[in-house]
Amino acid sequence: MGYQEVLELVWNERAFSSDARRWNTIVEGSLPEDSPLLAVLGWRPALNRLDDQAHRRHRQAVTETLNGIDLRRLRSAVRRQAEVLVDGWGMNRTADIVTQYARPLVSYAFRVLIGLPGAEERRVAALLGSIAGGSHDAARAEAELMRTLHRLVAEKREVPGPDLTSWLLAHSAQLTGAEVAHNLAAILFSGGESTIGWISGTMRLLMGDDRLNSAVATGRMTVTDAADRALWDGSPVPNISGRWARNDLTFAGCRVRAGDLLIPCLAAANTDLLIHDSQDIGSRAHLAWGTGSHGCPAKDAARSIAETAVDVLMRRLSLVRPGDCDTAALRWQPSLWSGTPDQLPVAFAPIRPAPNAPAAAPATPTLMGVPEKRQDARAADSSPTPQAWGWWNSMNGW
Template identity: 80%
Template sequence: MDQRDQSPYESPHASPHESPSESPHASPYESPVPEHHGLVPLHGDLLAQDPRRVYEALRRRWGAIAPVEIGPGVGAWLVMGYQEVLELVWNEQAFSSDARRWSAIAEGSLPEDSPLLTVLGWRPALNRLDDEAHGRQRQVVTETLNGIDLRRLRGAVRQQAEALLDGWGMNGHADLITQYARPLVWYAFRVLIGLPAPGERTLAALLGSITGGAHDADRAEAELMRTLHRLVAEKREAPGPDLTSWLLAHATHLTEDEVAHNLASILRSGGESTVGWISGTMRLLLGDARLGSAMATGRLTVTDVADRALWDGSPVPNIAGRWARGDIDFAGCRVRAADLLIPCLAAAHADLLVHSSHDAGTRAHLAWGTGSHGCPAKDVARSIVETAVDVLLSRLSPVRAGVPDSDLRWQPTLWRGTPVALPVAFPPPLPDPMAVTAAPAPHTVMGVPERRQEERAAADSGPTVQRWGWWNSMNGW
């Protein structure tokens, strides 16, 4: 994106000097959106307010696509129209997923330690590749994820959810983000990739820094990659019932570096988005008593409410960008080669054009992305979310919001659609003197790769190897 001119954007939607308040169609969510040299700065504290206000103000000001600044001196296009987002992610002839094309890198306007690179930078993983290289890794990851026994996964999540509730259920109040959704989701992902227990807090801290745009995001990513490379080396020696071992065993033979980076991609895109989906589903139920009544009478299911939550508040408000392969006219704007375009799912889901069509209320939402780069782990995420919500509703009844929805604070980042906290209150259950609390049993959610079981048996018959000491040293993160 050429930033040598003060305002390099050619938009038919509004004059750069027109104020959003001058629009004839007033909005209840209108929010003042500042500009800096023709760009709207979407960093700092702006997104800590209700993101719906920000995106609606941007749409009213610019239309389907807005020129924004996602870091100091780093410009991008925020694509907010539903149809425009579809075109952006489907048209692979015009738009690339390979960040090595990014003009901000070539021109040196992006510092090497920028937190943006932990989300948008290039790496040898399926979500940052194009064409045949992407197809090769996509097949491996998809086939590996399809090997997960979702029934076992739901059982593991349910048992851990019950254990978490046992820890604070007598209090009568809780924060569903920090005390439930986040530790539960990271427990599930730890089991999926085969990391030893404990480890949920470390994963949550590392990925929180990476996707939250923290000042130490580059350090957190380096630590995450060291952890995953060690894990891959361990699983190469002694495969187990986990995604890591299955990725290594696939006939396509990914390198250990590719396996580690694809694990990081799964964690980066899957963890906090699943936390956000749980919180979004509960926010809907807490804010609309009719939904609870409809579920009680069988007119709605947890699945129905969870799908509605993906429309109402995208767990991932913006997904990793695309780069223009060449100069192109897009959504009425002149986009230049190597410009970054960010698909804004939160704004696309609020597009009045789609809500006036038959698609609204169906699974036509874009929460999973779409096209060849659509999320391959949606069944895993759905299993975790539906189980988590079901356990909450069965154990905490009735449950009510601890603060009004309008008082929730949001994380000031483009990449996470989860409030900082989701306080709830509920009547504590009467103590059961006969109840016995048992620690959750270890769980596996898939088998050991068959063609490597003999290798593992041979390794187990040899000298005992002390493993995972490196993980224990990380628990202070």
């Protein structure tokens, strides 16, 4: 599919559904229950897997909750944590941007945003990596992630905090505990994993183009411009998780059956010459965040994190260059959903810790207020029993 076909697929909700319960592969029984695909493509009661009024209800709750984040405080907290990470390996002359910087930094930011205890940060990051990487144990990882999020929701229902979880519970949309947990999973996957890819993609772009690197270093190009260009060159999420045909039809010259899955490749659409050559390369007409009513709702938070992360690296590291392997030889996860290399080694001149740098960033910076505890009929619906697979439970009436 080209750029225009992807736009039509995403925008035409009368022809294409986001509800995975329509998937004929499942109805026909040809996909195993433990398939790694279900961790991403299986149905869940969340904004990315619903249509029409149900989708609008979830979308409003998630969007308004994300709008409550103080982005200035978020940037400040991310910058402090980024400085701590750089100081940890700055004298070593080499580092891995993915494993030693982008992944721990983004995990920290989203852990604080959803109110997850610090002790859970690495484990949840590993679970998300397994799901995004399409590993053989993605089903187990998804089930464990959901158990963790259900526990978090139950705790925040009793004691609200300054976090997305508490605000989703308090929202007037009256989401159930299960709905809050699954929307948190959607935020972590679409926002967190894509931000890791965005940071590494921007650094790959800058290290591979001396002219651009110099322009950012000297202030002739902003980090924002470089980050947007990186989204044209390589989407952090190469493919979004799909749409299902509502009826038999012909699309992009192909016959499509009702219930067929179509996966829009955002990375390919962004290289479509019909649109790419007509756009200012720094513009935001790319599809890296999706588009339409199902576009990524966490892109403002992701931008704040990614741009701050790249800015710290560009300010702190001098003579930064690819490490012990060429960027063209990087190993990539065998996954449809991840545009992040396994590693991104870099080399640079040794640096000393930043003056007056803290030994560690604050464990729980305050990024939003604390909502009042919600008191209504649906609030007491459950501290839900953890579900192993949202899809299979939905078939029996979620």
